[in-house]
Amino acid sequence: MHTRSDCRICHSTNIEKYLDFGEMPLAGGFLTKEQLKEEQLFPLNVYYCKNCTASEVLDIVPREILFKQYFYMSSATKTLSEHFERFAKEIKEKYLKNKKGLVLEIGSNDGILLKPLMDLGVNALGVDPALNVVRIAEEKGCRVVKEFFTPEVAEKISKKEGQAEIITASNVFAHVDDMDELMKAIKIMLAEEGTFVIEVHYVLDLVKKMQYDTIYHEHFSYYTVKSLQRLFERYGMEIFKVERIPIHAGSIRVFSRNKRKGNKAIERQVKALLEEEKKAGLHSFNAYVEFAEKVKKQKNQLNSILSKLKKEGKKIVGYGAAGRGNTLLNYCKIGRETLDYVVDASPLRQNKFIPGMHIPIVAPEKMRESPPDYALLLAWSYFNEVMKKEQEFLKKGGKFVIPLPRPRIIGVKDLQA
Ligand SMILES: [Zn+2]
Structure with missing residues (x-):
């Protein structure tokens, strides 16, 4: 295990801790009877970056331990299945300009989005390293590259399949420690005029609705729109649309693209959400200290x-x-x-x-x-x-x-x- 001393979004060292859960087990690490004795615990703390406003877990458990056997099976819940069926339709009808264009899904899990895309005749490909869930996706007939999505893997895929018109990453941005590696891979894989769509749990909902139970080792980062903006800017990209979605009791769907002359105007909700975050105090440390105090109170209740x-x-x-x-x-x-x-x-x-x-x-x-x-x-x-x-x-x-x-x-x- 290693502990970062900088923010993984902007690399600032101006960070401060506000939540301390003590030693905790891995939240996704369901145990067999034999494993009960050898279970490992890891410290779990949350820090705030005073430069980009992201919240982060900086004690990093190696991803080989975290994600190789990922037990989260997306399709197990009806709410999620329906959510991704609707999303697949939207991708095809609203965002995919070229009918044969490639849609790449990072972290495709058990095929919850790939399968409905495929059923709609979309050229869809997944990337996911968790072998147990990939097997389920493959049984449904989905195409999946069984790897972590690195720049090397992006090179390999884009050579074979061409660049992607749309890249999606749902419930992925929270799970990645090396954001630079991921963003470099996105830049390689995304067509010049392509769209990159992420879904990620939203800090505004986390704080307002007291969702401290979403904080665990597997979730490295908790984003404000402001922090995402900072990240994309570093890679010559811009957020042009944000939607709030009810998934996981409060998430955002964020659309980004390469900064280019002739891009359409940025939609109004982007600015509106930035203002709402600011009003809720989320661009300053104090709001998070208050949140931590409320968490303690809730636990006692x-x-x-x-x-x-x-x-x-x-x-x-x-x-x-x-x-x-x-x-x-x-x-x-x-x-x-x-x-x-x-x-x-x-x-x-x-x-x-x-x-x-x-x-x-x-x-x-x-x-x-x-x-x-x-x-x-x-x-x-x-x-x-x-x-x-x-x-x-x-x-x-x-x-x-x-x-x-x-x-x-x-x-x-x-x-x-
Ligand atoms: Zn930062």
């Missing part, structure tokens, strides 16, 4: 709700095993004394254990067979989807503990109200 329920002898389980939930459980130190087990629909996670807290993960059927009194909704950003799916549990008197953005208890009556 959630713990007191859970310990009260346990004192009353209630049976509680966790709902949804994902990276975000793992941060929450480990930061709040919620373990087997509180949760009997965690249910999750993904077969890749079942029969494994929550990193750090070592709570067993089981199939959702177990919760149906013997319903608990309460389920802690770790996948709280899928609130609506889960409430619909768990009507039976709720009708029989089961309740959900919602940890964020404000700890509270939800029963069937609250949903009718």
Whole structure:
């Protein structure tokens, strides 16, 4: 492991820490029974760059440990699948000028965007190093280059396939330590008049909606639009459009292109969002210090709700095993004394254990067979989807503990109200 002493976006050393989670396990590192004994913990701190306004985790776990077996299977949630089906249509109808133009997706995961693009007849290619999810994409018939997207790999692909008219990277920008390597590869791969589209979790939502559970080792960077602007400027590029999207409880879709004479005007929301960030204080350190204080308060509130329920002898389980939930459980130190087990629909996670807290993960059927009194909704950003799916549990008197953005208890009556 190494610790950076500079900002990975702008290389300034004018950085300051505002969040300290202590020693934490890897959020994506679901464990087999054999791995429980040899689990490694790593420090988790968040810094603010006073030059470009990005927030960053600077203790870097080598990416070979982090991403080789990436358990996040995009298509496992309906919300995400639908999101990318819509995005595929937009790419084809709104942004792809040349029908045969190449669309390259960096971090193509299990083919969640590639497959609908392919179904629409788009010439789509993915790049992803995580072999277990690439296999799933290939089974769907997607074309994927099984590598980290480096300048060398970009050279290789562009020689063979030509440059890309559109490059997309969803949920990728947060996961890359060496942003210069990535941007150099983008510059090689992107056609002169091409469009580069990223989707990334948005700091404005993180701070406003108290989403500290998105902070983990695998997420290196938390961007403001301002910090992204700085990054693209360094590579002769400009942001020309930004959309706020509900994915992961608050993200932005950012469109960028090479700076060229004759480019169309930059759309108005870019400036509007920059102003909103500034108004929310996100271009100065103070807002982040206040956020960190609120995080501590939230943790105490959630713990007191859970310990009260346990004192009353209630049976509680966790709902949804994902990276975000793992941060929450480990930061709040919620373990087997509180949760009997965690249910999750993904077969890749079942029969494994929550990193750090070592709570067993089981199939959702177990919760149906013997319903608990309460389920802690770790996948709280899928609130609506889960409430619909768990009507039976709720009708029989089961309740959900919602940890964020404000700890509270939800029963069937609250949903009718
Ligand atoms: Zn910076």
